[in-house]
Structures are given as C-alpha cells and as structure tokens.
Amino acid sequence: MRLIWKVLREHISISQLAGFVLANVIGLSIIVLGLQLYLDLQPILTDKGGFMKPDYMVVSKTISTAGSVVGVKPTFSEEEISELQQQDFVAQVGPFTAAQYAVVGRLTVERFGVDMATDMFFESVPEQFVDVSSERWHFEPGDPMVPIIIPRDYLNLYNFGYAPSSNMPTISEGMIHKVGFDLYLSGNGKREQLRGKIVGFSSRLNTILVPESFMAWSNSELGTGDQKAAPSRIIVQVTNPTDQRIAAYMDEHGYQIAGDKLDASKVSWMLRLLVSIVMVIGLIICGLACYVLMLSIFLLLQRNKQSISNLIAIGYTGRKIAIPYQLLVVGTNLISALSAMLILMIVRGVYMPYLVLLSPDYTAGKLSIAWLVVGGLWIVISGVNGWIIRRKIG
Amino acid sequence: MLSKIDVHINTPMLFERGKSYCIEAASGVGKSSLLHFIGGFRTDYNGQILLDGKDIKTLSANERSRLYREELAYLFQDLRLFPTLTAYENVEIVNQQTRFRTEQQIRKLFARLGISDKWDAPVRLMSWGQQQRVAAIRALCQPCSFMLLDEPVSHLDEDNAQILGSLIHEEQATRHFGIIATSVGKPLPIEYDQTIQL
Numbered sequence: 001m002r003l004i005w006k007v008l009r010e011h012i013s014i015s016q017l018a019g020f021v022l023a024n025v026i027g028l029s030i031i032v033l034g035l036q037l038y039l040d041l042q043p044i045l046t047d048k049g050g051f052m053k054p055d056y057m058v059v060s061k062t063i064s065t066a067g068s069v070v071g072v073k074p075t076f077s078e079e080e081i082s083e084l085q086q087q088d089f090v091a092q093v094g095p096f097t098a099a100q101y102a103v104v105g106r107l108t109v110e111r112f113g114v115d116m117a118t119d120m121f122f123e124s125v126p127e128q129f130v131d132v133s134s135e136r137w138h139f140e141p142g143d144p145m146v147p148i149i150i151p152r153d154y155l156n157l158y159n160f161g162y163a164p165s166s167n168m169p170t171i172s173e174g175m176i177h178k179v180g181f182d183l184y185l186s187g188n189g190k191r192e193q194l195r196g197k198i199v200g201f202s203s204r205l206n207t208i209l210v211p212e213s214f215m216a217w218s219n220s221e222l223g224t225g226d227q228k229a230a231p232s233r234i235i236v237q238v239t240n241p242t243d244q245r246i247a248a249y250m251d252e253h254g255y256q257i258a259g260d261k262l263d264a265s266k267v268s269w270m271l272r273l274l275v276s277i278v279m280v281i282g283l284i285i286c287g288l289a290c291y292v293l294m295l296s297i298f299l300l301l302q303r304n305k306q307s308i309s310n311l312i313a314i315g316y317t318g319r320k321i322a323i324p325y326q327l328l329v330v331g332t333n334l335i336s337a338l339s340a341m342l343i344l345m346i347v348r349g350v351y352m353p354y355l356v357l358l359s360p361d362y363t364a365g366k367l368s369i370a371w372l373v374v375g376g377l378w379i380v381i382s383g384v385n386g387w388i389i390r391r392k393i394g
Numbered sequence: 395m396l397s398k399i400d401v402h403i404n405t406p407m408l409f410e411r412g413k414s415y416c417i418e419a420a421s422g423v424g425k426s427s428l429l430h431f432i433g434g435f436r437t438d439y440n441g442q443i444l445l446d447g448k449d450i451k452t453l454s455a456n457e458r459s460r461l462y463r464e465e466l467a468y469l470f471q472d473l474r475l476f477p478t479l480t481a482y483e484n485v486e487i488v489n490q491q492t493r494f495r496t497e498q499q500i501r502k503l504f505a506r507l508g509i510s511d512k513w514d515a516p517v518r519l520m521s522w523g524q525q526q527r528v529a530a531i532r533a534l535c536q537p538c539s540f541m542l543l544d545e546p547v548s549h550l551d552e553d554n555a556q557i558l559g560s561l562i563h564e565e566q567a568t569r570h571f572g573i574i575a576t577s578v579g580k581p582l583p584i585e586y587d588q589t590i591q592l
Contacts, residue, residue, distance in 0.1 A: 315459055315488070
C-alpha cells in the first residue's frame, strides 16, 4: 500500500484539499449548529419550567358583529367539543359552567364603617383543571361557606394599579384568605345567603371560580334555564404547546385562545422553519464542497491516468488502486466532521449560559444527536465519494 | 497455467508455453501493437486472440488482473516504470503482489545486470538503458506462463544484452515459460524456436 500511495499521491493539490475541508467544515458546522440550537431551545419551549409553559389554553369562539346583532350564541356544541377532544395535540377538554342565577357579594366591616356590595358571576371547571390546591376547596350542599378562587391578576391589578393611585393599602394573599364576605344568590324565585371566602389565586383561569359541586347544587336550586346549557368557554390541556397544529386548528375553526398561549406554537413553528432553512443552506454548502472534492479527485485521477494504467498492467485491481483515494476522502471528510463538532462545542459553550438564564430548570438538548448526524453525514458523503472513485477507476 | 495463445489476426499465429518466438519487422509495422493485443491492453483489431481457447476480450477486470499478475510478464517498449519510485521500489511494487522473489534474489538480479549502485536511485534520474534493465528485472520478478518482451535490448550494449539474454534463458529453463520477443534488427540474444516476420 505504501508504494501504491507513493505512486498515486503525485499531483495531489494540498490547496484544493484545504479548500474542500474549509467549505465542508462551514457546511457541516451550519447543519450541526442549526440542529443543536433547535435541540437546545426545544426544552425551553416545551418544559414546564420554561418561559413558554402554558399547556392549558382557554378557548372561546370569536364573536362577530353580525353574530352579536342576530343574537347567535358563541357556545360550543357537544360535537365541537368531541372533535376537539379527538385531536392528537389535545390531552383533555373541560367546559366552563356558568352560574344561571344572579350573585351579589357584600363586604361589611362594621369597625371601619365599610359596607360595599357588587354584582358578581361564578363559573366552574372540572377539578383537574384547577391550578390551586387547597384543603378548603370543597363544598357540599348545606355547607355555609363557599370557597372561591379569583385570578391572581385581579389582586395584582388592585395592588399595583388601583391602590397606589388611590392611597389605599396593598393587600397580601394571606390577608385576603382571612376575609369573608356575604353572598346573595337569587334566581328561579328563590334566594340563598351564604358566606364566601377566597381560598386561592389562579394564574391559569381568568374567572371567579367556585367548586363544581357548588355549581351543580346552586344551578339546580336557583337555575333559571337549561341545566345542561352549552359552554361558551372551554379549557383545553394540550400535549405539547409548541405543536404547530394547534394554531392551525384554532384558526380553521374560528376559535380564539385567551392571552398569548399560542405564542409557543408560533415561536416553535418559526424556529423549525428557520432551522430547516439554515440546515438546507448547510446541506447545499456541503453538497457543493463535495462536488469540488470530487472534481479535485477526478482531476487527480486524470493527471495520474498513466500511473493507474501502469498499475493495472502489472496486475493491480481497480479496487486496490481506489483504496488510497478512498482513504484520502474518508480522512478528509473525517477532519471536516471533527472540526465541525469542535466548532459546535465552542459555540455551544458561548450560548448555553444565556439559555440557562432564560429558564432556571433548563436541561440542555443532547449532543449525541449532533454526533449521530455528523457521523451519518460523514459515512454517507465518504460512501458516495468512495463509490464514485471506484467507478471512475473502473 | 496458460499453455497457448492463438492469434487470429490476418496471419494466424500460435504461441506455446516453453517455446521462444521472435517477431521481426521494420518500425511501424505493428510489433508493439501485436504484443498489446496479446496482453489485452488494446482491443482495436478484427479477429480473435484466444488464451487457452478463451477470447481475451471476454475476460472480466478481475480475470485480467490475475492474468497480468500471474500469467503474463511484460517488458514494455516504453518501460512503464514509475518515475517517483526508486529502482528497487519499481521492482518491489510488482513483487509484493505475489512475493515471488526475496530481496536477496532481487539484489542478485541487480548485480547481474550491473545496476546494484542504482538500488535506491529514483528511476527518473537513470539513463534509458539502466531503466530498461530495471524493467527487465521487474518482468523477471513475477510468475508467468509467457514473457512478452517488446524490443528488450534496444537500449542495451552488447554485453548487457548478452547478460539479459542469459538471465532470461536460465529463467525459462527452470520455469518453462514461453517467450514472445519483438525485434527491429537487434533481437534478444537467445535461441528461438520460431522467428515470425510481420
């Protein structure tokens, strides 16, 4: 092999090989960097600890002007809920049940001369969707106390909006838990007076929430309409909030999602698109680099045509003659692949601290996939190169 | 082992293993072409060349490689040495395929032909006559049934031509290969069973 290599290495252009390695390193680096960046960002988009963690979405129907005039109710039929439930990206669906009676809340603190009342409304959702765990979140008919959960935003609105501008004291969550108030429920010709107490604050549900058991009892006692009224809002737990099909499905069916819950899906879609574009660019560069390598090898074979012909004349097979050139491309591609991985590890070392800052519970994507991809590309590129060389030598 | 070569191009010719043939003709008549046809290096002829009855044109690439490695030893008119290799390496690149000769035997051949001092010299720096001797040693360092020699002494002086003739004759006596040598008035000095005029 040493002597064959000594014969065939003549006319090898180091500058051409270096040019190929450089171009191939750039192409491979772009591919593995794009891939690794995607893998490293994916946990932030999907993990519960990430900044885009909503796996619960409150869905309602878009209210159109025409619908408002005609009086079309924006409610979900059983078929619509069932269809939504059957989507791959949906884990479970729960309807919001609205109170079918009037509610007035009254707060009286005689010592301070406080006596104020306001109209209210209640809604309930199945227990598994409630994001507040409290021992007091429980109601049975006959209980004098109704536990209530209000949106955390309400408290923030008061503490950071209303209170400073009105010289009112701020209120902590602990203080609110201690305050009770009267509830006056009326409907269907009946009246009920109960005590209400705020037992928790929800970041997920933007409504005044009561237990399902209370809602069932109160609607049966005081309800004025159909006991099984179609819900106008539903809460959906999705399997993966970055699933691009969520946004597409909601748009297609004219549903809207409260807040910015679809952002993860959109960001993920954009990320995948960008990564795909970057990886295609990387593949094109790699392809061009390999084309240049093959042209260099063809030129080398042409220049060494006489030597190859002489080797065949003294009994060497095409397979043996091809081996040195095949080892050359395998080695050159290996250098490119390892260089690309080295660049990946250096660049990753630079951006990883920033990703950790974005999410304290962040777990990085696996580097093994990049190794697999770069190893696979090395095998495929070297295999194709080797096969072309073998065919060219004949 | 290849025992006979039938050439059916214009005039039929039969070459048998163990015998010596001299093909004589003026320059440009086709001596080298005939050897290239027999070796399968060229196929631009009408007719057939049969190696033990098998048309050389039908041989696969691997069969052809085996033919060049084990059946036909070729001393080309243009020598076909590798200019980047030394004299010894040019011989060894053939010998390493079959390990037909030991290094000691090769050194003896170099000594017989008077180029021992060129053992490590790159062939590109040697005279044509010296290169012709290296090419002859290379042909002697492979097993064969036929030795095809294209004007093997064209650039050798009388003494070296005699030495090469003796060497090839000795080898033929022990290995019983056939010799097909071409000449343009200066044949390899050995006894021929047949001289063919083209």
